[in-house]
Amino acid sequence: MTQKIDILAIGIHPDDVELCAAGTLLHHAALGKTFGILDLSQGELGTRGTAAIRLQEAAQAAKVLGAAFRKTLDIPDGFFTHTPEHWLKIVRVIRDCRPEIVLCNAPEDRHPDHGRSAKLETDACFYAGLEKIETFDDEGKKQQKWRPKAVYHYIQDINLQPDFVVDVTPFLEQKKAAILAYRSQFYDPHNTEPNTPISGKDFLEYLEAKAKVYGRSIQAPYAEGFIFSRIPGVNNLFDLL
Numbered sequence: 001m002t003q004k005i006d007i008l009a010i011g012i013h014p015d016d017v018e019l020c021a022a023g024t025l026l027h028h029a030a031l032g033k034t035f036g037i038l039d040l041s042q043g044e045l046g047t048r049g050t051a052a053i054r055l056q057e058a059a060q061a062a063k064v065l066g067a068a069f070r071k072t073l074d075i076p077d078g079f080f081t082h083t084p085e086h087w088l089k090i091v092r093v094i095r096d097c098r099p100e101i102v103l104c105n106a107p108e109d110r111h112p113d114h115g116r117s118a119k120l121e122t123d124a125c126f127y128a129g130l131e132k133i134e135t136f137d138d139e140g141k142k143q144q145k146w147r148p149k150a151v152y153h154y155i156q157d158i159n160l161q162p163d164f165v166v167d168v169t170p171f172l173e174q175k176k177a178a179i180l181a182y183r184s185q186f187y188d189p190h191n192t193e194p195n196t197p198i199s200g201k202d203f204l205e206y207l208e209a210k211a212k213v214y215g216r217s218i219q220a221p222y223a224e225g226f227i228f229s230r231i232p233g234v235n236n237l238f239d240l241l
Contacts, residue, residue, distance in 0.1 A: 002096045004097060005035055005036045006099065007035040008036050008038060008094065010103065011039055012080075013039065013041060014041075017037050018061050020106075020155060020224065023171045023211075023222070025067075035067060036070065036071070037062055037071070038071050039072045041072075042074075046185065048185055048193040050184075054184065055072060082120055086120060087127060091133065106227075107153050114157075151230065160225075162225030163226060168223055172221075185199065211223060
């Protein structure tokens with residue numbers, strides 16, 4: 001059994017989590033919380049690099065962030081469907097590491113995989129809490145049901161309106177280091193592979209500018225934005241800034 005964690009961050013592609021939620025994960029790690037990362041696919045349809053390279057880069061990025069673990073499933077990049085075959089794979093991981101909070105892909109985005117996977121991920125969070133859905137761990141032992149207390153969507157390429165933002169200012173440089181672990185994907189003047197919408201220097205500048213926009217709403221230099229999957233509750237009004 002994988003260790004129990006506080007937060008599970010899920011992405012359909014390796015690097016989704018780093019781009020959109022790395023600062024928030026680092027923020028909570030500084031508060032003593034633990035987190036793991038789950039990549040649903042190997043990103044094998046990416047224009048640049050290969051699935052094997054992406055796996056190596058993802059492992060390096062996880063070290064930069066200090067993740068408790070990183071798992072990669074074999075859900076097919078681009079060709080996945082909303083079927084029990086696929087969401088049960090996510091259910092098994094949720095039941096194994098029993099997170100209190102799950103972060104998911106954006107509900108809508110430029111890349112169609114992001115919105116489609118967001119539905120797959122949030123539904124898996126629900127199904128993981130149903131007693132009569134049986135799953136078994138790698139050793140064949142029946143898993144116990146587990147439903148996260150909260151599920152949030154991080155915001156990706158399209159600038160969706162966030163329901164809340166997290167100040168990530170102290171962790172911006174470490175977040176950048178995790179992103180740049182994906183040398184095959186992002187700006188590298190020595191890379192001779194085809195250019196993509198995320199491979200230019202301007203994309204990194206865009207990420208920083210977007211973080212500034214989200215930060216402005218709470219008078220912080222940089223922030224990351226999130227969208228509720230379901231209505232949250234608070235213990236008291238002072239939980240909110």
